[in-house]
Amino acid sequence: MATLDSKTPPGPLADKWRKHKADMKLVNPANKRKYEVIVVGAGLAGASAASSLADMGYKVKCFVFHDSPRRAHSIAAQGGINAAKNYQNDGDSVYRLFYDTIKGGDYRSREANVHRLAEVSVNIIDQCVAQGVPFAREYGGLLANRSFGGAQVSRTFYARGQTGQQLLLGAYSALMRNVGAGTVELHTQREMLDLVIVDGQAKGVVIRDLVTGAIERHAADAVVLATGGYGNVFNLSTYARGSNATAIWRAYKRGACFANPCYTQIHPTCIPVSGDYQSKLTLMSESLRNDGRIWVPKKAEDRRKDPSAIADADRDYFLERMYPAFGNLCPRDIASRAAKRVCDEGRGVGPSGLGVYLDFSDAISRLGANGVRERYGNLFDIYHEITAESAYEQPMRIFPAVHYTMGGLWVDYNLMSNVPGLFVLGEANFSDHGANRLGASALMQGLADGYFVIPYTIGDYLATQKPGSCPKADGPEFKAAEDNIRTMTKRLLDNPGREPVSHFHKRLGKLMWEFCGMARTKAGLETALQKIPELREEFWANVRVPGSGDSLNQSLEQAGRVADFIELGELMCRDALTREESCGGHFREEHQHPDGECKRNDEGFGHVAAWEFKGPGQAPARNVEALNYESVKMSVRNYK
Amino acid sequence: MVAANSTQPLSITLRVWRQADARQPGKFVEYQARELSPDMSFLEMLDVVNDQLTVKGEDPIAFAHDCREGICGTCSCTINGKPHGPGRGVATCQIYMRTFRDGDVVTVEPFRAAAFPVVKDLVTDRSAFDKIQSAGGFITVRAGSAPEANGLPVPKPDADLAMDAATCIGCGACVAACKNASAMLFVAAKVSHLGLMPQGQAERDRRVLAMVGTMDELGFGNCTNYYECSAACPKLISHDFIARMNGDYLKASFRAALKPESAGASGGV
Amino acid sequence: MHFFGSLFRSSIGRKVLMAVTGLILIGFVIGHLVGNLQVFQHPDHLNGYAQFLQQLGPWLWVARGVLLVSVVIHVWAATVLTLENNRARGPEAYRIKHTIRATLASRTMRLTGYVVLAFVVYHLAHFTWGSVSRESFKDNLELYTMQSDYKFAGIPVVKAGAEVHDVHEMVVLGFSHPLVSLFYIVAVGLLSFHLLHGLDSMFQTLGLRSGRWSGALRTIAVVFCVTYFAGNLLIPGAVLAGNLRPHTAGPAFSSR
Structure with missing residues (x-):
């Protein structure tokens, strides 16, 4: 049996991270360049980790299956990123962000990790602004915020409906700066197919060059996986088609524990499935729930009716009815299940009966069509492209879809798995969101892990490894792993x-x-x-x-x-x-x-x-x- | 409102560029795609055709795609001569079959540019963009050294304009659409995004000189102000940013020529 | 050094050269047109003006040198950029050629450029070197006696009674050939079309075109090109229509 020591530091919750930083072992600057670190994946977590580690002086090799590190699916996150800046003076604090995240995760996450996440959230915003991320601003030139599900304060920073894109491009620019400086060796169109363990520690990977088909071995002092979530198990999801679990699954098969795999997030506001050929479900940002009202007809027989012909009294604004305090902004799992429940009752709308209305008519009469366009124009455009319907004229139809996986490889407080030397960041690990993730927290976690956690914790591990002790990639473990991959490839092709x-x-x-x-x-x-x-x-x-x-x-x-x-x-x-x-x-x-x-x-x-x-x-x-x-x-x- | 013909299935003839790799010559091959739902996306149509080819024992068509929601910039088909196909301000993955009519012949080619060699069929190598980016498309700031975010106010109009430029998804449609295969819109978008922000001023001259220099080395063409780039851009990034970059480049060149060099520029050794 | 090096080596630098030389040449063609429109006044004007330019001596050669260098750089940059642009498409051209919004003027810059260049050579041969239409060349016409002072910026630069080349007569005789005039009109038309994109492009290249101003610029460019074409059309047009006649055959200009 694997031993799962969370290595949570002792002491009061709010002091744990500070104290731990002071207690961790350090690698001296001259020695850092003697350590090689492999980073697999270049989404928010991978790119921020690779660039931060390179900035510190480590030799970094970064592998991505995409043709460019700018393509990872972090790019598709629309709504925003949370941070306990309390710029709105509405009572936010590190503790409140921590508490909301713990509660939102239904008390299934590790307290110390979540508190650290809330603590560094403020540094993330500083870092991203310094990188030139064009966050939304107020006329005074200061940062703007919006509110998001599961919180009663406005703490979400955003860049139109493309926050993930802008944050990823920030991390990507930092990564490319290091690639240009020669401090990161970037390998694109490479897929990690196996993890190599030498003497019980992660010391390398086997990679397939997707263009030439060559199988390559790479050795390092530590391996960092930042390869994202596994929601494509469901085939239809809001994930990119290429998003996959291969890196973490192969690591699992080499001994890394997989924590809470059943925790999957179903996002309430996606465009419903239209047919069997469908390859992808498109998310409509949760931010739409700030101004849109979700409803279905009260009577099942009304579900085929033109929505504008259904009187207000005959509509069931079920989230507002069931959750008056949070209303349309209740957490994702709750909103999704409520939508499923009303559809199970036969009140779902659209051709398949698997849909609920997200209605902006109130917002349009309050803000005007232009006001709504300013806030959500690009989302309305996306909706129009896909469905050929205008959400300015009729309510959107939405239905829940798989969106995120809270489960992932088990990691301790240092983000190291039970395999020494194997670190797992971002959605690929299980650490911070418990059984449910709040909106605008995935971006926060990915960047927290990459910019502000791994730079400290990896040193604590590497300091236990002799500089230059990294094994050669021609050892028997590497050969065995490569043979394993060749066999599997041949079996598939033949x-x-x-x-x-x-x-x-x-x-x-x-x-x-x-x-x-x-x-x-x-x-x-x-x-x-x-x-x-x-x-x-x-x-x-x-x-x-x-x-x-x-x-x-x-x-x-x-x-x-x-x-x-x-x-x-x-x-x-x-x-x-x-x-x-x-x-x-x-x-x-x-x-x-x-x-x-x-x-x-x-x-x-x-x-x-x-x-x-x-x-x-x-x-x-x-x-x-x-x-x-x-x-x-x-x-x-x-x-x- | 749903178009009246939206439920009628349609069939089209595809003429697809097939090329085994960069070294071998390519050619067009015709395929029939039948009984397609108008709500199907263009890429889903290719999925269906590929599954049929696989079952028949033929090599499926390689095409680049990932997020399928128009933001990752991976998909890159030239459909009937237009990068990303019919439609304005959308990527290939956001083209739906309702755009086509029953019986249409649809020609699908890769993005064509010397700097984007074909990897296979419709897949091209756009790593040239990454090289341009690594030359200067960044603000140097290491994690931990950033000042308080609200310490530096950014006028809203500047932030909004920077965001307009920053929406670039790096797909390469600007290069593919430009009659000279120039990368000016891509480079201009990045240069303008960072150059418009107060944070980006310290490296502003260095950035534009380095990025344009790298662009020139990579075999892209030169801008002759056709403005095809901005028309094909899935994010409709304005060619006004090219004018802005031209001005930046000129000023930076002047300054580079006139500025005295610090004796400490070599690190003060 | 870096600055001039990058002007000739970098893509933007070459385009700046195109723009700046283009600006010089636009300045020249405007001045040239304005000067030549004096043909509609008493022959003293055009002939005095021509004599004045001749009297500039070395300064005339400086101006000619600047123009010549501008043309050479303009053509050189265009050629280099074109060759690079052709290479940049790569080994395969698109099977389907599709234009989204590039204007006809922008797409025919090379063609209009070649024709204008050929015309410039012919035009010089015609009125400057006298290698074509020799019989009406100024050297072969009787000298003209100035009947009044020709003033430039208020200063009399050519005195009454001076014997000067009869440029007025040469122009009128030159344009009395319908074919010559037709070539001239077509070429100037193409030049105007060339400028339609060139002018707009120049502002873009120099970083002076954006936002609302770009719409105004477009209008300005169209108005300029139409005006320029109309101005140029006047001279051969008036000759062919018989409104502008050799002054030796009576009053030079009549409104009929």
Whole structure:
């Protein structure tokens, strides 16, 4: 069994990080250049980590599967980034951001990590502004804020509806500065296919050059994974098509524990599915809920009616009705489930009946069409492109979609996994969001990890490694890992199957959405746990991967990723089945209050479940890290 | 309102550029795409065609794509001669089949430029943009050294204009659309974004000289003010930024020529 | 050094050269037109003006040198930029050629440039060197006696009674050939079209074109080019229409 020591520093919550920074070992400046660090991924977390480590003097190699590090899916985050600046003088503080995040996560995150996140949130804004991120400003030239779900203060900084893009481009510019200076060696169009462990420590990776097909070995003193979340297990999601779990899944298979895989976030405001060919669901920023009102007809028979023909009295503004204190701005998991509930009651709108209205007519009469255009114009344009409908004239139709995964590789307070030398940042780890993430917190976490946590904590590990002790990439462990990848590639290419990869991905997605989606049951999860292994067998028997392994082969890339998704989907269902409670994004129908709210079981499940790979065909082991709440009392989340 | 014909399926003939890699010659190959939903995106149509090719045992069409919501800048098809296809201010992934009519012949080519060699079929190598970026597209500030964010007010109009420039998604459509394959709009967008912010002033001259210099070395063409770039740009970034960069470049060149050099410029050794 | 080096080496530098030389040449063609419009006044004016320019001596050669260097740089930069631009597309051209909004003027700059260059050479051969239409060249015409002082900026620069070249007569005779006039009109038309993009482009290149001003600039460019074309059309037009006749055959100008 893996030992899960969270390494949470002792002392009062607010002093932990400060004290820990003072206690950690340091690497002297002359020695830093003797250490090589591999960073996989260049989204917010990866790019900020790679550039920060390079700025400190470490030798950094950065790998991305995209053609440029500017493409990672952090770029698609629309709404904003939280920070406890209290520029609005509305009572915000580090503690309040910490508290909102802990509560929003349904008391399933580690207190110390979340407090640190809230502490460094203010530095992130400073850093990004200094980099030239063009945040929205007020006429006085100072930074503007907007409010976001799950908070009663305005603490979200934004750059129109493209905050993620601007923050990523900031991190990317810092990364490219180091690439230009020769302090980061950038490898684009490279996919990490295996983690190499030497003497129990992460010391390298095996990479496939996606253009030439070459399999490369790279050794380093430490490996940092910042490869994002695994929501594409569901096939249809708001993730980019290329987003994948391969790096973290292969690390899991090398011994890193996978924590809370069942915690997936379903975002309430996405454009509904239109057909079977669909490849992608598009998010409409949560910020729309600031001014849009969500409703469905009160009577099921009205659901096909023209919405403008339904009188106000016949509309059910269900979020305002159910959660009067937070109304349309209640957290994502709650809003999503409420939407599912009204659709299950037969009141859903649109051709499929899987949709609710997000109505701006009140906002338009209050602010005028131009006022609304100024705030949300680009989102309305996106909606129009996709649906050919104008949200200025009729309400948007929205439905929840998979958007984020709170689970990920288990890490301690230093963001190091249970495999020494393997650090995991951003969405790829499990650390800060508990069972549900609040809006505008993903960007915050990615940048916190990369700019302000890993620069300190990696030194604490590297100081224990002798400078220059990094193994050579020709050792037996590297060779074994490379052989493993070659075998798998050959097996995929030579498979005498008939179905394209997408066939299996779609089927997996349907299984996951049905049985491990917004609401889960014991029976459903058991069904999934029977069907997913069957699907896996079928995949390996019947997948067809055309082309060769020595050139650009997108089918081959996708095949490897889907193979991993199938296995990960199984682990998600296993985790969901074992977690006999409802919390945040994990809703088990058996465990709910009479009003349909999550019923947690703090006694039995107030812990992190970190799964450990035990070999192919073996059941994984479930390790537990207890969550000790010292400052906050676990209580029932109440947004009413 | 949903267009009246929006539910009618349509069929089109695709003429797609197929090229195994940069060294081998390419050619157009025709494919039939039948019974397409008008709500399908252009890339989803390619997905469907590729699945059919795979089942038939043929090599699927390689095309670049990722976020499929118009922000990552990966997708890059030239559809009927226009980078990103019909439509204004959108990327390839935001083209929907309702744009086409039943029976249309649709020609799909890669973004063509010497600086963007073809990797395979419709996929090109746009790493030249990264090189330009690494030459100067940044403000040097290491984590931990930033001053308080509200310590430096930025006039709202400047911040808004900087944001206009900063929306560039780095897709390369400006290069692909320019009759000279010039990268001026891309470079101008970055130079203007940072040059408009007070934070970006310290490196303003150095940035524009270095980025333009690198652009010139990479084999892009020269701007002759056709303004095709800004018309093809999925974010409709204005070519006014090119004028702004031209001015910046001139001023920076003057200053570089006239400014006395500090004896400590070499680090004071 | 860096500054001049970058002017000739960098893409923006070469475009600045295009713009600056273009500006000099625009200045010249405006002055040239304004000077020549004196043909509609008493022959003393055009002939006195021509004599005045001749009297500038070395300064005339300085001006000619500047113009010549401008033309050379303008053509050199255009050629280098064009060659680079052709290479920049890469090994394959687009199968479907599509233009979103580039104007016809902008897309025909090379063509109009070549024609204008050819015309300039012909025009010099015609009126400056006398290598074509020799019979009507000024050297072969009778000298003209100034009947009044020609004043430039209020200062009499050519005195009454001076014997000068009869440029007025040469111009009128020169344009009495319909083919010559037609070539002249076409060439000046193309030059105006060239300037339509050139003028706008010049401001863009020098970083002086943006925002609302760019709309006004576009209008200014159109008005300028139309006016310039109309001004140039007047001389051969008047000759062909018979409004402008050799002064030796009676009153030089009549409104009929």
